[in-house]
Amino acid sequence: AQRVTQPEKLLSVFKGAPVELKCNYSYSGSPELFWYVQYSRQRLQLLLRHISRESIKGFTADLNKGETSFHLKKPFAQEEDSAMYYCALLSGSARQLTFGSGTQLTVLP
């Protein structure tokens, strides 16, 4: 069965510091991975997907199949990055999303 693990419930960094939110997955097939973000008082929304190899709001994430990881990174954190971040895996014939438990990121001034 598929599984997504986010080991850090809470993560705090100072503004301007690099940030890395960890995500590991377990899946027997070819993984499709995503990061979702929920800012305070806003809806949960898609941040980026690995297949697009895109950088959104300065965030990037690289799929590492050897380490079964999909860590989210940003070189210089901003206060507006403070939010709850969820890693998600698309799997199965029904193509469902399985979410990790989330990491609450706080960027301190």
Added chain:
Amino acid sequence: DGGITQSPKYLFRKEGQNVTLSCEQNLNHDAMYWYRQDPGQGLRLIYYSQIVNDFQKGDIAEGYSVSREKKESFPLTVTSAQKNPTAFYLCASSSSPGSRGELFFGEGSRLTVL
């Protein structure tokens, strides 16, 4: 304004009562989903529907029921059989099942059982 509307935002229920949460979308999406969000556990899939008049159980369907009589609507009933119903419930939709992984979420409904 297109999107997903969930109602009510807050709901209180006595033990032993069924309660129905509404989810409506005007995005013309085929697929709709219900997730439960608990602190420290992330989002867990309750039910999903890929097309009208069809739905499947997710990972934690016990004690819940759904219907999909219209494309726009996917109501969730939390029955008295659900042992721990107090939670935050999120409805989502996508243009097609999987849909490159992009789900659009509602604002959620918080259910408290007294």
